[in-house]
Amino acid sequence: MAHEAGEVAHEAAHTSSEYIKHHLQNLTWGQLPDGTWGIAHSAEEAKAMGFWALNLDTVIMSLLLGAVIMFLFRRVAKSVISGTPGALQNFCEWAIEFIDTSVRGSFSAKNDLVAPLALTIFFWVFSMNLMDLIPIDWVPGVMGLLGVPFFKVVPSTDPNATFGMAIGVFALVLYYSIKMKGFGGFVGELTMMPFQSKNKVVQLLVVPINLILEGVNLIAKPISLALRLFGNMYAGEMIFILIALMGGAWAGFSAGGVTLFGSQILLSLGWAIFHILIVTLQAFIFMTLTVVYLDMAHQEHH
């Protein structure tokens, strides 16, 4: 695999499976087998780097998207007026009121940090998901010309990104659970429910069962949060890649070739339109579930 990976996508000789693999490989920076630090040029190299490696594309894209969103909101926040708002302010106000309304709907406790958290999550995840609508060969193609071997433009198709956020949410759930209920209260919630008994011995026996049930329940929160987003976006990306393969099968003017080419255009258009819904919905679900989990963390069970 000593080829210029970026150009692989355009080489007629290379196979469908290579094309798919290339599109699913992150640009990973870490320690190479020879001991130096650098960019992995193949999936095997990236895997060999172990935990202490960075997916540069994920980090750069999410940082860039987050920064753009923060910049827009900050620009509005700095020049915000209570009089007649401009177009951008109008949009930001609409966004904030939308978030505020949905947070008020599902979060009953008093915590001023939850709504900004929801705003951050929704718009960050939304923008990351939205990158899925960029034609899949554009960014990797340009990057290939610049000598960058891989570039996955959708950060939310990288489990690192979704798990990173989910772990953040999980840490907040733990923090607020302990803060609101006390350590004892939190442990009690994990061990004294759902099975309870007046008899001390029986109670002692059901504690491990409760702990397992509630523990699974607790752990499932961040995992489902991360996997739901990752799975949806990854599958969406996969379908875009498969659709793109149809045009890739182009081999001169023949009935089959033209049909495939036309199908690619129609299918990717259709899938992209449908994907707008998924992009928004997944961002909204991530946000809403975060708010709901935090609401549960704030709630006292007796």
Added chain:
Amino acid sequence: MNINATLIAQLIMFVLFWWFTARFVWTPIMAALAARKKQIADGLADAERAKHDLELASKRAADILREAKEKAGDIVAGGEKRASEIVEEAKGQAKVEGDRIIAGAKAEIDQEVFRAKEQLRTQVSAIALAGAGKILGREIDAKAHNDLLDKLVAEI
């Protein structure tokens, strides 16, 4: 697809963006929204008050108008009364004046009649004298019969 330190990087970015949003985005925009809400509420309250004021003002205006009409009616009635009084007065004065003029005229007529009678009497006595003289054919001593003649004249 490998789990690696990107996870940690993403977590750090997440926290930073959250902090930034909470600190620099959410608070000022929410403050502006609250300010606008208050402005609108104040505006509505002002409008309500203005409406109330308008109602009071129109009621007052109606009162003033009615008063003015009443006053104007009073003034017109007073004026009419005064006018009829003046007419009555003028009528009375005219009557007095007329009476006075009539009385003067009557007096003048009486005087004139008296003067004519006087004249007539003098002339009648002269005619009587002349007639008597002619009848008698002789000279009558006018002086001797003057008293008689005067009596005659007075009788006439």
